[in-house]
Structure formats: structure tokens, C-alpha cells
Amino acid sequence: MTCIEDLRRRARRRVPTMFFDYAEGGSYEETTLRANRTDLDRIKLRQRVLVDVSRRDLGNTIIGEKAALPLALAPIGLCGMQWGDGEILASRAAQAAGIPFCLSTMSICAIEDVAAAVDRPFWFQLYVMKDRGFSRALVERAAAAKCSALVLTIDLQVLGQRHRDVRNGMTVPPEWRFANIANIAMRPAWALSVLAGKRKTFGNLAGHVRGMEDVNSLAQWISGQFDPSLTWKDLEWIRALWPGKLVIKGVLDVDDAKLAARTGASALVVSNHGGRQLDGAPSSISALPKVADAVGSDIEVMFDGGIRSGQDVLRALALGARTCLIGRAYLYGLGAGGEAGVAKAIELIRNEFDVSMALCGVNSIREIGPQVLAWD
Ligand code: GLV
Numbered sequence: 321m322t323c324i325e326d327l328r329r330r331a332r333r334r335v336p337t338m339f340f341d342y343a344e345g346g347s348y349e350e351t352t353l354r355a356n357r358t359d360l361d362r363i364k365l366r367q368r369v370l371v372d373v374s375r376r377d378l379g380n381t382i383i384g385e386k387a388a389l390p391l392a393l394a395p396i397g398l399c400g401m402q403w404g405d406g407e408i409l410a411s412r413a414a415q416a417a418g419i420p421f422c423l424s425t426m427s428i429c430a431i432e433d434v435a436a437a438v439d440r441p442f443w444f445q446l447y448v449m450k451d452r453g454f455s456r457a458l459v460e461r462a463a464a465a466k467c468s469a470l471v472l473t474i475d476l477q478v479l480g481q482r483h484r485d486v487r488n489g490m491t492v493p494p495e496w497r498f499a500n501i502a503n504i505a506m507r508p509a510w511a512l513s514v515l516a517g518k519r520k521t522f523g524n525l526a527g528h529v530r531g532m533e534d535v536n537s538l539a540q541w542i543s544g545q546f547d548p549s550l551t552w553k554d555l556e557w558i559r560a561l562w563p564g565k566l567v568i569k570g571v572l573d574v575d576d577a578k579l580a581a582r583t584g585a586s587a588l589v590v591s592n593h594g595g596r597q598l599d600g601a602p603s604s605i606s607a608l609p610k611v612a613d614a615v616g617s618d619i620e621v622m623f624d625g626g627i628r629s630g631q632d633v634l635r636a637l638a639l640g641a642r643t644c645l646i647g648r649a650y651l652y653g654l655g656a657g658g659e660a661g662v663a664k665a666i667e668l669i670r671n672e673f674d675v676s677m678a679l680c681g682v683n684s685i686r687e688i689g690p691q692v693l694a695w696d
Pocket residue numbers: 397426476593596
């Protein structure tokens with residue numbers, strides 16, 4: 321396993337197509353999904369030589385928390401369908417690597433399951449549902465689990481269609497279509513991991529929503545529950561419920577970034593939801609420098625969208641991010657090799673980042689700025 325692409329290839333063989341595609345895909349024609357990668361690839365790094373780079377330090381603080389790397393594991397819906405107990409495995413790998421893990425509202429393992437599996441506090445990602453009582457209860461559960469930050473996703477008031485999911489009939493648990501059964505039968509290690517896993521459905525929701533005990537109606541409830549009426553005003557409600565650290569995820573526009581900076585949140589995440597929402601939106605990396613310029617030091621800037629290597633982390637930091645979030649990159653590791661696979665994904669990115677810093681002539685992440693980029 322030399323790079324994230326190796327993990328990806330192995331995950332594709334081991335994870336049923338429906339779930340691999342769910343992770344891999346984007347919305348509609350997937351133009352924004354592709355742009356996230358191609359725009360990162362276009363950014364050239366500036367090679368420097370004969371600089372003393374013998375004292376390299378990759379450490380950082382992320383919203384006040386010490387971290388071994390400027391990296392965090394992004395919230396991923398259905399992570400536990402990539403591999404049984406996926407959220408527990410990933411949170412342990414993040415803890416061992418000394419970086420933050422963020423649990424999704426739409427996870428398979430529940431907040432309480434992850435809290436029992438790790439000592440290091442993790443972050444909880446929240447979708448505000450129409451049922452505000454339920455959203456409040458989720459926030460209270462995150463507080464009881466001693467989560468150290470609430471990550472509020474604000475770019476999913478309506479769901480962008482992912483054609484692959486429609487074609488594959490993607491449901492949780494899988495719909496028993498012939499094609500799905502045949503596909504799963506060829507992936508016995510996955511099937512065993514999921515069968516042995518704690519949960520088979522959305523762990524944060526099941527058993528917490530009255531009258532919605534069976535899984536199909538739960539899925540319907542989810543699709544009807546995202547709230548299109550949400551506005552910046554609702555953030556005051558969240559603020560009152562959660563006095564702790566808040567991260568606002570899903571900002572791509574300078575005007576929105578300025579509004580986010582005024583909320584008193586600790587950080588914003590420049591993100592187009594991994595190319596899974598507005599197809600046709602700019603790539604995340606092209607939006608980053610404008611957002612970073614607009615908010616200055618008013619709020620920490622995090623970045624996600626297409627990070628597959630340590631070189632990508634360096635590019636994003638050079639363009640104004642303080643921290644990068646990885647989603648697919650760690651999911652490939654999870655599908656390829658469970659907890660060890662996630663650890664491998666983090667280690668690969670760490671080593672690439674370390675070597676690339678050295679080859680650009682920098683010793684610490686504080687030194688990384690636009691000067692590490694080569695402009696034509
Ligand atoms: C959910 O957040 C998704 O992108 O599927």
C-alpha cells in the first residue's frame with residue numbers, strides 16, 4: 321500500500337458496489353466532484369534546495385486542541401456500511417494518530433458507541449432536522465458524550481441527487497435485490513464484518529424517534545426531515561443549546577464566509593460537500609483563498625474536497641487553510657483494511673506531507689504560505 325489509490329483499489333474489491341459508489345460518487349454529472357481533484361492537481365509546489373530541514377514539526381492546534389497533524393477525519397454518513405463498526409474503527413485510528421475524528425449524524429454506530437470506544441474527545445456533526453426536539457436531543461447526547469466540538473453542516477438543506485445511489489437502489493440495510501445479493505456474496509469479509517458489527521442501521525436515530533422503529537420508515541423519515549427553511553437565524557438557537565466550540569461546515573462563497581465569521585464559531589469548513597450537493601459549484605480549492613482572505617484571522621479556516629495526499633494538504637495550507645479534513649481518503653483505508661487501513665491512510669498522508677514540506681524547504685506548518693507554491 322504505497323498511496324491512497326492503492327487503498328482505493330483494494331476497497332473497491334472488498335466493499336459492495338452500492339456502498340463503495342455511495343462514498344465515491346458525487347451529485348448529478350459529477351463535474352464539481354471532478355473539479356475538486358483536477359484543480360488540486362494543477363497547483364504546483366515550489367521546490368527549494370539546501371535549506372536545513374532537519375527539525376521538521378508537523379504538529380498544530382486545531383480549534384485549541386493539540387493535533388499531531390493539520391488533519392481531521394471528516395464526518396461520513398453510513399461509515400459503518402463501508403466496514404462493520406466503521407465509526408469505532410476510524411475513531412480509534414484517529415485517536416492513535418493524534419488527530420480529531422468527527423462522527424456524522426447519519427452514522428451507523430451511535431454517539432454513545434463511539435464514546436465508549438475512545439478516550440480522546442471526538443467531534444459530532446449535526447444536521448438540523450425539522451423535528452427540532454430530536455435535534456435538541458442529539459445535541460444533548462453529544463454533550464453527554466463529552467464531544468469537544470459540534471460541526472454544523474449547512475450545505476444540505478435539500479439533497480443533491482447522486483445518480484449512482486438511485487441506480488444501485490442504495491438503502492440501509494441493503495435492499496434484497498438479486499444484483500445486491502450477488503454482489504455481497506462475493507464480498508464475504510465485508511458481510512461478516514457488518515454481521516458482527518454492533519448496528520445495521522442509523523445508530524443515532526434508531527430507537528430515538530417515536531413510532532419509527534422499523535428501518536424503512538426511518539429511511540423515509542430521514543428524507544423528509546432535512547429542513548429547507550433553515551437560516552442563519554437558527555444558528556442562535558444552536559448557540560443557546562451548545563455553548564461549546566462550533567464549526568460551520570459547507571461554506572464556498574465569500575459573503576457566506578463573512579456571515580459565518582460573525583457567528584462566533586471557532587471555525588468554518590470551506591467545502592462543497594465533496595462534490596455531492598451543488599453540481600456546477602466551483603471546486604473547493606478554488607474557493608479557499610478567497611474565503612481565507614475574506615475572513616482573515618476572525619475564524620479558523622478548515623478545508624475539505626479532494627485531499628488524497630500529503631502534497632494536497634500542503635497545497636491547501638499554502639492557500640490559507642489551517643486544517644484539512646479527509647473523507648474518501650480514509651474511507652478507502654477502512655474498506656481496504658478496517659482500523660489498520662484507516663491508520664495506513666493517515667500514515668501515508670502524514671509521510672507525504674512531511675517529505676513534501678522538506679522538499680519545499682519548510683520545517684513547521686507555521687512557515688507554510690503562498691511562498692511554497694510555484695506560480696507560472
Ligand atoms: C451525506 O452527508 C452525504 O453526502 O451523503
